[in-house]
Amino acid sequence: MAYLYFVIICLLFGSNFKLMDEATQVFGPLTIALGRLWGGAIVLLMVLRFSKLNLAIDRNTLAKILFVSLLANAYPFAIQPWILSHGADHSFLATFVPLTPLLTIVIAIPMLGVRPTWQQLTGVVGGLALIVWISSDAESHNLALSLVPIAVTVPLSYAIGNTFLRRNLHGVPSLVVSTHLLLLAGILLVPLAGYEVWNHPPQADPAAWRRALLAMVVLGTLGTGACIGMFVELVQDRGPLFAGMVTYVVPIIALVWGHHDNETISSQQLLGVFGILVMVALVQSSQANYAATRGRS
Numbered sequence: 001m002a003y004l005y006f007v008i009i010c011l012l013f014g015s016n017f018k019l020m021d022e023a024t025q026v027f028g029p030l031t032i033a034l035g036r037l038w039g040g041a042i043v044l045l046m047v048l049r050f051s052k053l054n055l056a057i058d059r060n061t062l063a064k065i066l067f068v069s070l071l072a073n074a075y076p077f078a079i080q081p082w083i084l085s086h087g088a089d090h091s092f093l094a095t096f097v098p099l100t101p102l103l104t105i106v107i108a109i110p111m112l113g114v115r116p117t118w119q120q121l122t123g124v125v126g127g128l129a130l131i132v133w134i135s136s137d138a139e140s141h142n143l144a145l146s147l148v149p150i151a152v153t154v155p156l157s158y159a160i161g162n163t164f165l166r167r168n169l170h171g172v173p174s175l176v177v178s179t180h181l182l183l184l185a186g187i188l189l190v191p192l193a194g195y196e197v198w199n200h201p202p203q204a205d206p207a208a209w210r211r212a213l214l215a216m217v218v219l220g221t222l223g224t225g226a227c228i229g230m231f232v233e234l235v236q237d238r239g240p241l242f243a244g245m246v247t248y249v250v251p252i253i254a255l256v257w258g259h260h261d262n263e264t265i266s267s268q269q270l271l272g273v274f275g276i277l278v279m280v281a282l283v284q285s286s287q288a289n290y291a292a293t294r295g296r297s
Contacts, residue, residue, distance in 0.1 A: 014253020026212035037186035039220015072161025091258020
């Protein structure tokens with residue numbers, strides 16, 4: 001079952017960029033983020049209903065989850081469709097996904113007091129250098145160079161949020177945390193999304209409306225809710241190292257969608273993605289070796 005979950009997560013996660021791009025043809029970025037958050041929250045609430053977990057948490061835990069929901073859910077869920085609304089290729093935006101585990105190594109130094117191994121340091125430096133190299137070709141993928149630093153803030157927000165969760169919320173069931181993250185971020189975005197719709201009401205022909213609405217529904221229920229639910233199960237069943245391997249596959253799935261949509265897939269992009277995945281593999285192998293050493297001690 002773990003391998004089936006892995007394949008489904010990769011397909012869903014890798015398709016999210018295509019779905020966001022489709023939704024931007026009608027809806028604004030805040031509206032897309034809201035639909036994604038609430039769609040995912042509904043799915044997780046249904047899962048919780050059939051589990052023995054309780055959604056109740058204390059105020060201190062709620063405050064910590066609120067911080068992460070703003071940083072690692074509301075912000076990236078809104079900023080990614082915002083970048084796509086500026087014409088960026090969705091397959092190119094997915095190139096930045098593998099930065100999450102690399103940046104997590106950097107963030108863990110001050111937040112967790114963890115010193116990176118030489119393998120991890122090499123992977124981080126190499127990965128960042130490759131992103132700089134890939135970014136030099138950003139304009140051929142319809143991504144303005146001025147937006148590249150903003151695109152990098154998405155994996156950075158995930159890295160900070162994940163590290164904060166590990167340090168402060170390790171005792172709370174993952175499914176409970178994930179549900180609260182989506183619910184809180186969704187509640188916070190309601191007035192902003194309402195303001196967006198009020199000032200920029202969606203206008204499109206019926207066919208475009210249907211495609212965009214379907215994309216947003218699938219993005220919320222499957223691409224966010226089901227994906228997070230299965231990912232949590234995968235982490236609990238096989239561990240974070242196995243689950244983290246999805247970052248290898250996501251850009252590849254996104255590239256397939258980009259090719260399907262006739263987006264520009266350059267050799268520089270392909271080589272850069274391959275290089276970044278090698279850097280992620282270097283970091284992952286270092287973590288696996290460390291875990292094995294700890295297990296023998």
